[in-house]
Amino acid sequence: MSADSAGVIHNIGYRSYQGERLGRPQIVRALCWYSLRSAFGFGRGAKAKIVPVLTFVVMCVPAVVSAVVIALSSNHARPVSYDTYLSALRILVLIVFMAAQAPDLVSRDLRSHTLPLYFARPIKRIDYPAAKLAAFIIALLVMIEIPLLILYLGTVTQLHSGSQVWHETKALIPGLLVGLAWAVLLAGLALLFASFSGRRAYATGAVAIFFFLTLTLSRVLIQIGQQGGGGQGLAKTAGLISPFTVLDGVRQWLGGTSPGIVPAPGGEGVLYGLMFVVFLVVGVGGLIARYRRVGVA
């Protein structure tokens, strides 16, 4: 620190830290922000950004195209609804995003045995999964809601009266809420499956297989039910298998009118609501239990 020792750069002595120390909430927030960045490959090499950036672009393309179509068409009608937003595409893209990026948040720390370093710091056990969960929910919100906002902005710029803008905004809000439900439910399940293995390939496989398998099974059964194989009852309850169909069932149960990937559940809507809670508890509770068990040092 003194001038005469400046000649030797590497020997300026040890400096102790007198500044402020942040508390547990701020540390958790810092971990959440760090995890959110890694969900999109920031702070990693260029290769880590390929999948998140590509999936994000694919999610946004329909919104941008729609905005252009709206601008060019004579009646300025929006071709895509906010609350379903091309379900098939959205589901596919989100599964790819979750399978690729959820392991980045949880699996790599397991693989490199970094967890003891976190637990040896002034946070509690539950803070780690909580921060990861919050980060992945935000990441999924970015993936889901930003295309909706692009679509909204593309539409309202073509509108001329305040009442039309208000009407458009009223249509957007349920879409955003559906997106929030998707993000919360999917984030917990994706992180839980990704945290099963420290091996990235296995973690990715677990996430992809869980979401694809349940979705395929659910859709096949719905189709059989609709063709009269098991009656309307089968078609209505087959949607309880997959998180995606459950989300769509809940949307329709709560008053969503756009046609979705499951038939309107009607009286069985409560079951969809119940199943939503089950998936939520399994995802979030399972994740917390997972990190309660994990060994330290």
Added chain:
Amino acid sequence: MTPDGRAAKVDTVTNAQQPVIAAGKLTKRYQGSVLALDELTVAIPAGVTALVGANGAGKSTLIKILLGLLPATSGTATVLGYDCATDGSAIRTHTGYMPEHDCLPSDISATEFVTHLGRMSGLPATAAKERAADSLRHVGLYEERYRSMGTYSTGMKQRVKLAQALVGDPRLLLLDEPTNGLDPAGRSAMLDLITRIGSEFGISILVASHLLGEIEQICDHLVALDGGRLLRADTISAITRSSEFLLIEVDEGSELLAAELDRRGLAPVGYQRGLLVQLADDADHDTVRDVLADLALPVNRLEQRRHRLEELFSDVGSEAVAYEAKGAADVRG
């Protein structure tokens, strides 16, 4: 911090007599009734302390309890004046921990990793960056700290592990087998580093190791565990004082020498190509000199050696047993 917390902190700093780590009848029984710590009572003062014992002696269990990560079955433990059972968070704010095993992700740089863990220690963003750079420089990582850690040698990885323990400006470091996997040059560099942190940085250090031989060179105190019990806790000088040996090698007349030394009560044992005698005090030096002069033997080597502490503990701390067992083994070999 609460006013109480601050008061406790001041106490530990001003009162040098107060132990950095204290355990009272500390017991840890794992499920399945494995007894990892058995009524361990020990007080560790400021400075560099070795925590030695074979694998399974309870070293890692003790460290986990001290960090407040594992509840003790019974007994008490305090670190820096904080109670391990209730103030784990405060302990972890002021304690750096270097685990035994590999714990570094391979795809990010040391700078980024240590900065992140600095933030996890509660440093604001700018301070974390500065202290990460400082810590990495202190452990001797320069340009390579911007490279991803997957490309690092074992020695460099150990340095990063030490740097991440230092980044939060701890008052105590818990190092678990810091020389694991290092070559001799790497070992001595790591030991020098630990010595420097202890003396120049003024940070108290507890070093867990099963290699007594190397750890004794750098420590002020030693705590030896065996099967979860305290075997011995003392200053290094007190322990080594009773373990000085003289190796005598003569070109011829070795048997004659052995007989004469034996007659004068020095109980020599064969060691390598010479004889090993334990020195209790200065008079024993004179005895050896006199015997060699009286017998007029051609002396080849006369070497004072500190018997490796390891051997002192190889048989429940019985120095004589270890010493004789070693000698007997060498004679047979």
